[in-house]
Amino acid sequence: MKTDISASLENYLETIAEIIEAKGHAHTKDIADRLKVKMPSVTSALQSLAGRGLINYESHAPVVLTASGAETAAVIRNRHTALRNFFQGVLKLDAADADAVACRVEHLVDERVISRLVALACAIGEREDAAGLREYLDNTMPTICTEAAGRMLPLDELRDGEQAVVLRVGETLRGVKRFADLGIVPGALLEMEGRAPLGGLLRIKLMGSSLSIRRRDAAHIRVRLTG
Amino acid sequence: MKTDISASLENYLETIAEIIEAKGHAHTKDIADRLKVKMPSVTSALQSLAGRGLINYESHAPVVLTASGAETAAVIRNRHTALRNFFQGVLKLDAADADAVACRVEHLVDERVISRLVALACAIGEREDAAGLREYLDNTMPTICTEAAGRMLPLDELRDGEQAVVLRVGETLRGVKRFADLGIVPGALLEMEGRAPLGGLLRIKLMGSSLSIRRRDAAHIRVRLTG
DNA sequence: TAAAATCATTAGACAAGTCTAATATTTCTC
DNA sequence: GAGAAATATTAGACTTGTCTAATGATTTTA
Numbered sequence: 001m002k003t004d005i006s007a008s009l010e011n012y013l014e015t016i017a018e019i020i021e022a023k024g025h026a027h028t029k030d031i032a033d034r035l036k037v038k039m040p041s042v043t044s045a046l047q048s049l050a051g052r053g054l055i056n057y058e059s060h061a062p063v064v065l066t067a068s069g070a071e072t073a074a075v076i077r078n079r080h081t082a083l084r085n086f087f088q089g090v091l092k093l094d095a096a097d098a099d100a101v102a103c104r105v106e107h108l109v110d111e112r113v114i115s116r117l118v119a120l121a122c123a124i125g126e127r128e129d130a131a132g133l134r135e136y137l138d139n140t141m142p143t144i145c146t147e148a149a150g151r152m153l154p155l156d157e158l159r160d161g162e163q164a165v166v167l168r169v170g171e172t173l174r175g176v177k178r179f180a181d182l183g184i185v186p187g188a189l190l191e192m193e194g195r196a197p198l199g200g201l202l203r204i205k206l207m208g209s210s211l212s213i214r215r216r217d218a219a220h221i222r223v224r225l226t227g
Numbered sequence: 228m229k230t231d232i233s234a235s236l237e238n239y240l241e242t243i244a245e246i247i248e249a250k251g252h253a254h255t256k257d258i259a260d261r262l263k264v265k266m267p268s269v270t271s272a273l274q275s276l277a278g279r280g281l282i283n284y285e286s287h288a289p290v291v292l293t294a295s296g297a298e299t300a301a302v303i304r305n306r307h308t309a310l311r312n313f314f315q316g317v318l319k320l321d322a323a324d325a326d327a328v329a330c331r332v333e334h335l336v337d338e339r340v341i342s343r344l345v346a347l348a349c350a351i352g353e354r355e356d357a358a359g360l361r362e363y364l365d366n367t368m369p370t371i372c373t374e375a376a377g378r379m380l381p382l383d384e385l386r387d388g389e390q391a392v393v394l395r396v397g398e399t400l401r402g403v404k405r406f407a408d409l410g411i412v413p414g415a416l417l418e419m420e421g422r423a424p425l426g427g428l429l430r431i432k433l434m435g436s437s438l439s440i441r442r443r444d445a446a447h448i449r450v451r452l453t454g
Numbered sequence: 455t456a457a458a459a460t461c462a463t464t465a466g467a468c469a470a471g472t473c474t475a476a477t478a479t480t481t482c483t484c
Numbered sequence: 485g486a487g488a489a490a491t492a493t494t495a496g497a498c499t500t501g502t503c504t505a506a507t508g509a510t511t512t513t514a
Contacts, residue, residue, distance in 0.1 A: 008500080008501065060509060104335040108331040120317065267495095271472090287492065
């Protein structure tokens with residue numbers, strides 16, 4: 001799974017995922033237009049991605065993402081979104097600029113930086129007083145995603161009784177805030193209490209109290225196992 | 228002066244400037260060791276930099292930065308420092324990581340983003356209440372370094388009576404805070420009142436009141452002319 | 455359904471940036 | 485100052501990612 005992939009190929013993969021999502025299928029020309037390159041460049045990128053098992057590709061047939069490709073694309077798009085939200089929501093760049101900068105930077109920063117930027121955006125949006133914000137940054141940032149850290153997984157995959165630290169929450173500033181209202185912010189410690197038999201709701205313990213959360217929402221919360 | 232330079236060459240130039248500053252002269256081997264590349268790579272980079280007029284280079288002689296090269300290096304190092312401070316001071320990465328991330332990102336972000344990150348770091352460090360911080364971000368960020376903007380220049384080059392917006396302040400969080408105590412933060416409007424004949428002090432007007440500042444310090448404050 | 459238009463791929467050139475191996479230069483040491 | 489060691493450069497290969505020009509495939513249209 002150590003798909004070590006260049007910035008350029010990351011960009012192709014991300015674009016392909018976006019086009020497929022928008023139109024159902026990605027053609028060479030669409031990709032070329034979107035990335036402002038010529039078609040032969042796309043063809044050779046596709047061959048390269050296929051060689052790495054990230055897409056299924058046959059001549060003249062539409063591109064399909066493999067499972068691994070879809071996963072990689074999701075990670076990249078998550079980084080992109082988090083960065084764009086930061087540049088737009090916090091640094092107040094306009095949408096186009098924020099997107100452009102995110103697109104350049106997304107291939108060079110790791111999950112740790114992303115988590116912390118999200119945490120920062122969230123904290124700035126939520127904190128009552130700036131002294132508290134500073135203290136929050138001092139205390140929380142160092143605990144988010146330390147070193148190699150345990151594997152990251154979505155909250156809904158946590159098993160009963162397991163404890164975890166919240167790493168990343170949602171994909172939009174709006175989503176982040178919604179979760180923050182429940183106390184689910186990057187850095188928070190929580191424990192899975194159990195799940196309803198028919199799958200709709202999860203019950204988690206957070207700072208002493210219990211709360212329920214929809215499984216579908218929980219899938220957007222990334223946590224790391226502790227202890 | 229449109230020295231359009233690749234990320235790789237920017238890195239070489241930056242490293243050369245650092246080595247010269249630290250040891251007085253930069254040898255091929257020092258550069259190679261620092262950048263973890265082999266010596267022939269350095270040689271060809273040097274030839275390339277020389278071709279662009281950024282360094283003076285003759286075989287087997289120590290590298291010397293040209294005026295234009297020194298200026299470019301200073302810009303890059305300023306970006307690097309600002310980013311490192313942000314990653315370390317705000318996101319609380321450890322020093323080595325902050326430096327590494329800064330080194331990757333510094334070639335991809337423009338002055339606007341840098342200004343805003345500095346402004347953010349400064350604001351987080353100084354604001355009394357978080358509501359005020361949000362308001363500050365809303366009001367200030369959009370005014371910093373809009374679009375192509377006028378030329379940026381150091382505060383000490385402002386002529387009497389000229390007005391300007393502060394873009395970037397100092398190079399360290401410490402420096403930023405010192406200036407912030409005087410009200411000199413990115414986004415602030417100021418006017419040059421005059422300078423002492425023998426050069427030591429500058430007098431500037433800021434938010435109604437006057438204050439004096441050492442010319443040497445003023446050189447570390449970047450402003451953009453308004454109106 | 456045949457010609458035209460569009461789309462896609464192959465072939466081959468080119469630039470940037472790295473490397474290894476070989477050669478040249480400078481510096482150190484006795 | 486001559487040989488050894490360290491440093492620097494050249495030559496040439498290789499990779500990645502782009503391009504143009506030419507060819508092949510598919511779709512549209514008359």
